[in-house]
Amino acid sequence: MHRTSGILLHPTSLPGPFGIGDLGPAAHRFVDYLADAGQGLWQVLPLGPTGYRDSPYQCTSAFAGNPLLISPDLLLAAGWLDPADLEHPPFAAGPVDFGLVNAWKCDLLERACQGFLARADQGQRDAFDRFQAEHQDWLPDYALYAALKTAHRTRPWTDWPEPLARRDPAALHAWAAEYAIQVERQRLIQFFFFGQWTALHDAARARGIRLVGDMPIFVAHDSAEVWAHRDWFRLEPNGQPTVIAGVPPDYFSETGQRWGNPLYDWDALAADGYGFWVQRLRRLLQVTDLVRVDHFRGFAGFWEIPAHEETAVNGHWVTGPGQDLFDALRKALGSSLPLIAEDLGVITPDVEALRDGLELPGMAILQFAFDDPCEHFGHCAFLPHNHQRRLVVYTGSHDNNTIVGWWAEQDDDTRALVCRYLNTHGEHIHWAFIRAALSSVAALALFPMQDVLGFGAEATMNRPGTADGNWTWRMRDEDLHPDSAARLRDLSGLFGRSPHVPPS
Known part of the structure; x- marks a missing residue:
């Protein structure tokens, strides 16, 4: 593994005027920010269409892309929308309102599909045909599932009429014929998503930034795969x-x-x-x-x-x-296999044997090292002096409080221990943790963008065990500040971390 570092940020958290982060201009500006900051990794959460509670870990497909991440700006630039379509979006700055975003964007994507079907030239239509041919292993089932789910007011597939739920061939054929336009629109939406994602991926690679995806082990019950x-x-x-x-x-x-x-x-x-x-x-x-x-x-x-x-x-x-x-x-x-093993929680010898036999890096969360200090503190595997090269060290993850939020909750004894270990007086504690991650021997170091910005508990992405208010945090345009980029670049260079720039 090339020794480098990077930032964990889901695209929904990017700034922009359309109520949710997307794959458009702000995503490309974030790639520029990462390059300016000397970072070589951008880690995202699962990219599929979200289902229950808007969680990216409960996707309705293991293969499809999330339509909410499609950039209206890029649809306009492609010619599938008119400028009037993007005037006066009904969103205030701040967290994602998934209900409002979903309703507005579904209507917008329908207009974009109509625009493509009315205005696409032969080359663009050929590109759509190639996309469908290249994704035949999942796209037909997903498009039919998504069209059926929309037609049945997003109810789970087990609540559909029994012939459709059990995939009776005659019933599916008849329904697909009657609603052929709706099924084609689902295919076209995926064409839009993967076109925009590929352009972003190419831009990242050109700057020496590798994208880190996330694959949940399980799939949602209400998903195209379980239905099909x-x-x-x-x-x-x-x-x-x-x-x-x-x-x-x-x-x-x-x-x-x-x-x-x-x-x-x-x-x-x-x-x-x-x-x-x-x-x-x-x-x-x-x-x-x-x-x-x-x-x-x-x-x-x-x-x-x-x-x-x-x-x-x-x-x-x-x-x-x-x-x-x-x-x-x-x-x-x-x-x-270029995989990272999320090996947190209760890990037994058989899990370690599987991970090590495959030579996969595991994960270490610095925040966890201080959560339960005891007489065996110095032997904690999460502490940097116990790290190994085949490891990915994080200040925190999407399931943790931010470093600043966590720090505010600690008692005096824990704070004293942290300050002693990290050689800090506690000011700018998030930078002390980032510095510790970067100085580790672990090949890869990653930190949530909230920790780079020094935000408190209000910026936590997910609180496990809670039902509401998760996955909604968003940045502001002014948060991508050159001062934090310069500080990251300096620290990353100091500890021998750099992007893996591809040969020209």
Whole structure:
């Protein structure tokens, strides 16, 4: 791994006038900011269409892109919108209002589709045809699912008329014929998304910045994949899950976490050489350069909860696919998989053996090193003096309080320990943590943009275990300040971190 550093920021958090960050001008300005700051990585959260509670970890597709990330400015520049379409957007500055954004953007994307169908020249139509041909392995099922979901007022597929829910061929054929325009629009929306994402990816690569994607281990029950491939999952005859995913009770929760995702039928997936996983990772590596694998421990062993249980208490551990899955992935995609193993939480020797056997870097969160100081403090794996080169060190993640917010909650003893360890008086504590991450021997160092900006708890992206108010934080235009870029560049250079600039 090339020794470098970077920033964790989901595109929804970018500034802009349309209520949510997108893949347009602000995203390209952020690439310029990263380059000016001497950074070589931009990590994002999952990019799929969000479902339950607007969470990027509950996507309605493992392959599609989120329509809310499509840039209106770039649609206008392409000629699919008129200037009047973007006048007076109904948004105030501040956090994302997903309900308002979704309603406004759905209408805007429909007009963009109409604009394309009315004004596209032959070359543009040929490009759309090529896109459809290149994505035949997932796009037809997703487009039909998305059109059906819209037609049924976003209700989950298990609530659709029974012939459509169970994919009766005659019923699907008749519906697709009657609503052919709506299905084509879903394909076209994906064409817009991937065109804009590819342009952003190319711009990042040209500046020596690699994009780090994020792949949740599980998929949402209300998703195109579960609807189209029931045999991949452990479901009841009516399509509801038999067992679901989560984690057991621990220090943070007496009842554990009941995620609700259906569990895989790993025997069925293994029977065709894990084709779904090969397809999924191949697609993700086409649009990003590295992939963080969320809940990596679930490949070694996962917590199985009967679906009727209201909490995660009455679950049990089940052995996962382990090495067998990764052998199939390496056979199909190459022996050196550019993955980051999210190995946080209760990690057992079998998880460590799988990670180390694959030579994958794990994760260390600096904030965690000081959360429970005791007489064994100096041996904590999250502390920089215990780091190894094959590691990714973070100041915090999307699931943590910001460093400044965390600092405000600490008692005097913890603050004294932090100051002693980091050799600081506590002023600008976020920069002390960033400096510690950059000075680590770990090959990769990453920090949420909120930590670079020194924002408090109000800028936290997600609070696990809470239902509302998550995923909404946004930057302002003035937050991309040259002073913070200069400071990052100086520190990154001091500790031998630089972008991996491709040869010209």
